[in-house]
Amino acid sequence: MTKNHLLEMVGISKYFPGVQALDEVKLTVKAGTIHALMGENGAGKSTLMKCLFGTYKKDSGEIFIEGESVDFGNAKEALENGVAMVQQELNQALTRTVKDNLWLGRYPLKGPFVDERKMAKETDEIFNNLNISIDANAIMSTLPVSQRQMVEIAKAVSYNSKIIVLDEPTSSLSENEVEHLFRILRDLRERGVGIIYISHKMDEIREISDEITIMRDGQWIATEATQDISIDEIIRLMVGRELTHRFPDKTNVVKDDVMMSVKNISGRYTNLHDASFDLHAGEILGVAGLDGAGRTELLENIFGEMTRKGGQIFLEGQEVQNKNPKDSIKNGFALLTEERRATGILGIRDILDNTVISSLKRYLNFNLFLDDKKMLEATEWAIDSLDVRTPSHKTQIRALSGGNQQKVIIGRWLLTQPKVLLLDEPTRGIDVGAKYQIYELIIELASEGKGVVVVSSEMPELLGICDRILVMSNGRVAGELDPKTTNQEEILKLAEKYL
Amino acid sequence: MSTEKVKKNSKWSSEQIKDFLINNALILIMLVLVIYVTATRPEFLKPTSLINLLSLTAAYLPVALGIAGCIVLTGTDLSAGRVVGITAVISASLLQDITAPGKMWPNLEPPPIALVLLISVLIGALIGAFNGFWVAKFKLHPFIVTLATQLIVYTFILLYMQAGESTGQAISSLTEDYREFVTGSVVGVPIGGGKTAPIPNYVWLALLLAGLMWLIWNKTTFGKNMFALGANEEAARVSGVNVFATTIIVFALAGAMYGYAGFIESARIASNTANTGANYELDAIAACVIGGVSFVGGIGSISGIVIGVLLLRLIFVALPMIGMDQNLQFAIKGGIILLACALDMRKYLEKK
Ligand SMILES: Nc1ncnc2c1ncn2[C@@H]1O[C@H](COP(=O)(O)OP(=O)(O)OP(=O)(O)O)[C@@H](O)[C@H]1O
Numbered sequence: 001m002t003k004n005h006l007l008e009m010v011g012i013s014k015y016f017p018g019v020q021a022l023d024e025v026k027l028t029v030k031a032g033t034i035h036a037l038m039g040e041n042g043a044g045k046s047t048l049m050k051c052l053f054g055t056y057k058k059d060s061g062e063i064f065i066e067g068e069s070v071d072f073g074n075a076k077e078a079l080e081n082g083v084a085m086v087q088q089e090l091n092q093a094l095t096r097t098v099k100d101n102l103w104l105g106r107y108p109l110k111g112p113f114v115d116e117r118k119m120a121k122e123t124d125e126i127f128n129n130l131n132i133s134i135d136a137n138a139i140m141s142t143l144p145v146s147q148r149q150m151v152e153i154a155k156a157v158s159y160n161s162k163i164i165v166l167d168e169p170t171s172s173l174s175e176n177e178v179e180h181l182f183r184i185l186r187d188l189r190e191r192g193v194g195i196i197y198i199s200h201k202m203d204e205i206r207e208i209s210d211e212i213t214i215m216r217d218g219q220w221i222a223t224e225a226t227q228d229i230s231i232d233e234i235i236r237l238m239v240g241r242e243l244t245h246r247f248p249d250k251t252n253v254v255k256d257d258v259m260m261s262v263k264n265i266s267g268r269y270t271n272l273h274d275a276s277f278d279l280h281a282g283e284i285l286g287v288a289g290l291d292g293a294g295r296t297e298l299l300e301n302i303f304g305e306m307t308r309k310g311g312q313i314f315l316e317g318q319e320v321q322n323k324n325p326k327d328s329i330k331n332g333f334a335l336l337t338e339e340r341r342a343t344g345i346l347g348i349r350d351i352l353d354n355t356v357i358s359s360l361k362r363y364l365n366f367n368l369f370l371d372d373k374k375m376l377e378a379t380e381w382a383i384d385s386l387d388v389r390t391p392s393h394k395t396q397i398r399a400l401s402g403g404n405q406q407k408v409i410i411g412r413w414l415l416t417q418p419k420v421l422l423l424d425e426p427t428r429g430i431d432v433g434a435k436y437q438i439y440e441l442i443i444e445l446a447s448e449g450k451g452v453v454v455v456s457s458e459m460p461e462l463l464g465i466c467d468r469i470l471v472m473s474n475g476r477v478a479g480e481l482d483p484k485t486t487n488q489e490e491i492l493k494l495a496e497k498y499l
Numbered sequence: 500m501s502t503e504k505v506k507k508n509s510k511w512s513s514e515q516i517k518d519f520l521i522n523n524a525l526i527l528i529m530l531v532l533v534i535y536v537t538a539t540r541p542e543f544l545k546p547t548s549l550i551n552l553l554s555l556t557a558a559y560l561p562v563a564l565g566i567a568g569c570i571v572l573t574g575t576d577l578s579a580g581r582v583v584g585i586t587a588v589i590s591a592s593l594l595q596d597i598t599a600p601g602k603m604w605p606n607l608e609p610p611p612i613a614l615v616l617l618i619s620v621l622i623g624a625l626i627g628a629f630n631g632f633w634v635a636k637f638k639l640h641p642f643i644v645t646l647a648t649q650l651i652v653y654t655f656i657l658l659y660m661q662a663g664e665s666t667g668q669a670i671s672s673l674t675e676d677y678r679e680f681v682t683g684s685v686v687g688v689p690i691g692g693g694k695t696a697p698i699p700n701y702v703w704l705a706l707l708l709a710g711l712m713w714l715i716w717n718k719t720t721f722g723k724n725m726f727a728l729g730a731n732e733e734a735a736r737v738s739g740v741n742v743f744a745t746t747i748i749v750f751a752l753a754g755a756m757y758g759y760a761g762f763i764e765s766a767r768i769a770s771n772t773a774n775t776g777a778n779y780e781l782d783a784i785a786a787c788v789i790g791g792v793s794f795v796g797g798i799g800s801i802s803g804i805v806i807g808v809l810l811l812r813l814i815f816v817a818l819p820m821i822g823m824d825q826n827l828q829f830a831i832k833g834g835i836i837l838l839a840c841a842l843d844m845r846k847y848l849e850k851k
């Protein structure tokens with residue numbers, strides 16, 4: 001054991017029924033560095049970190065912190081020994097305040113009572129220190145995901161930990177917030193903290209990390225200094241094959257006929273005003289905007305998931321009501337939601353149930369009983385065509401890695417044979433290889449003559465696959481741009497139009 | 500490489516054995532109990548004793564089958580017992596023998612049995628739908644809603660007990676046809692020596708009911724929707740599940756089961772008071788959780804429920820046979836519930 005290694009994990013293995021999630025993985029992190037952990041969905045990144053943090057019990061292997069062997073039995077032990085972690089899936093007490101969440105598990109006491117004053121004071125200090133402006137007394141569920149994410153990061157930092165693990169912390173942060181986070185991380189690095197940073201965003205990794213460890217299929221593949229390795233090389237090591245383009249060729253043809261026409265839609269309870277646009281058959285329409293610009297609201301209003309105040313929707317010239325999701329599905333709409341865990345997966349049910357739930361009518365015999373064989377065929381089709389990595393169709397969906405969960409949900413929607421697909425952040429938390437597959441899929445769907453709306457915070461993605469980009473600003477449509485001629489600055493400028 | 504494979508395989512199988520033991524712990528306990536009781540009291544395996552066990556299981560099964568759906572939706576139903584009660588007294592009052600002393604409706608010619616069964620099931624379904632409506636429409640927790648309806652229904656029972664010519668006495672002297680329909684035996688089982696042991700009709704009916712519920716749970720869109728709703732309401736809604744309708748149907752179906760149970764219990768017990776059916780929900784909930792219908796929501800199976808009910812009845816029947824103090828049975832029931840739920844939760848914990 002070398003002393004100057006802050007963290008050393010050797011020979012870590014972990015088996016789950018059906019998968020060897022980790023196979024003798026090693027990881028070494030030096031003090032005062034940011035260490036990126038990369039790999040495809042399901043490579044085992046989160047599992048490795050959960051073994052460190054005591055969430056999972058490793059089958060074998062050893063962990064050393066500053067040369068001393070440790071084996072945490074639970075999160076509390078890990079935190080007390082200087083290891084903090086921001087989980088990929090936020091676990092927060094949503095009905096409690098920000099302050100309560102921050103101090104959960106270590107409430108300051110005054111005699112037998114919780115010392116609210118001290119809590120408030122120290123919360124302010126922590127937030128001030130990190131330049132975060134969030135109301136400490138706000139109820140967690142009222143905050144947007146990005147702010148909840150920041151609270152979680154602040155919490156990890158506030159433990160004064162030696163090692164901080166961030167599992168895809170930026171997946172729901174806006175560009176400004178990412179910059180903010182990076183300032184915090186650099187500051188922590190100055191102070192000698194070792195940071196493990198998991199992300200699928202190449203540009204971020206290049207910008208922030210000092211070293212990179214790459215995993216594939218539960219195995220350690222390489223560890224390199226960031227400046228010594230190119231993005232193409234990283235991708236090659238992650239995917240295990242050459243992947244020369246970030247985006248597939250656009251083979252879809254935008255037709256003249258209008259598939260969907262949205263006229264003056266406004267939300268009743270949401271920040272969405274008079275949004276109008278057309279979507280052509282075979283078209284991929286991107287929707288760009290800053291956090292809170294009303295992009296999700298636009299999709300959910302169209303889909304009848306939120307109550308509309310006014311406006312009309314036409315599908316192939318016919319007005320449709322889309323009163324609620326069920327109605328919208330019947331009309332040929334599909335909505336891939338932004339928050340996979342909250343509104344996407346049926347965690348405790350298996351892949352099959354998760355795949356067929358929106359298209360059950362198709363598997364009925366005599367209009368009465370579900371046909372197991374038909375459902376199985378549909379599920380296998382989805383698993384094959386979307387390349388879902390899963391031990392079987394009977395696996396609980398929550399046991400899959402985030403990217404694979406996403407593919408299952410996309411499969412669910414494809415089985416409803418929609419005419420219009422509304423995709424809200426379809427590649428959030430998805431690795432480069434799988435992203436490419438999803439782009440291919442989106443383009444293929446458009447080629448079949450469907451209309452696709454893609455909301456994304458990743459501008460390169462919008463520029464790479466869309467035929468047209470709609471920019472939203474503060475609940476309104478600010479303008480349209482042609483991806484072939486526009487650039488990120490132009491998009492950003494439009495996005496700030498109504499601020 | 501190959502040695503590594505072997506190592507993994509053997510580890511896997513030992514894990515498997517452990518998992519198998521834990522996942523089937525309750526069935527194993529049941530087996531041990533049966534073997535022990537049989538060894539000490541061989542008459543336990545006699546047809547009469549087994550049929551008694553079977554009959555009791557059949558009597559308690561319908562309520563459990565109904566309540567299970569509510570638990571799958573992460574809810575519960577505290578009104579089950581009272582719904583059994585009100586449908587039992589109504590069934591009994593309609594099917595009192597014309598010569599019964601103190602007959603509630605003296606001039607009422609007993610209507611066809613099937614009609615009374617239908618009325619009973621409909622009343623149950625209606626009360627269930629009422630529960631479901633409050634849950635679905637106002638997003639109230641089923642615990643609260645059914646706590647309230649349970650009280651309301653009890654008042655209706657008390658009022659009904661004083662209706663007609665009734666003096667508030669237990670409603671008894673039911674028609675022979677009715678009793679025969681429920682407790683008579685159309686089909687028995689041969690037990691050798693040319694003899695057949697009679698199996699009460701309500702056992703066969705319960706079996707039929709379990710089959711029906713299995714179909715509904717596993718083979719219909721409603722069943723899939725119910726599980727989806729229990730697993731993640733928001734996701735289910737976005738996926739096109741009609742949350743409102745599904746919730747109401749789950750509760751109405753449960754109510755229909757209680758209505759059926761009331762009809763059966765009325766004839767099985769033969770003497771119905773305002774307290775008929777009281778606390779049936781507690782046994783039913785216990786049976787469900789023992790059988791793996793999880794309060795986590797979205798999980799459960801019909802076979803599990805049958806096993807849960809059977810295991811509970813086994814304790815009631817078997818323990819007195821081996822001379823265990825009757826009073827202990829409650830503590831043992833409590834212990835089993837704790838054990839069953841702890842084992843059940845273990846499956847859902849991430850860390851193993
Ligand atoms: N609790 C669990 N039970 C069973 N299998 C699991 C469990 N957790 C993870 N796995 C499996 O272990 C493998 C590694 O998953 P992990 O979540 O670590 O991937 P990841 O690299 O973090 O992927 P992503 O980038 O999608 O988050 C996957 O095949 C996954 O299906």
Ligand SMILES: [Mg+2]
Nearest residue numbers: 045046088402
């Ligand atoms: Mg992960």
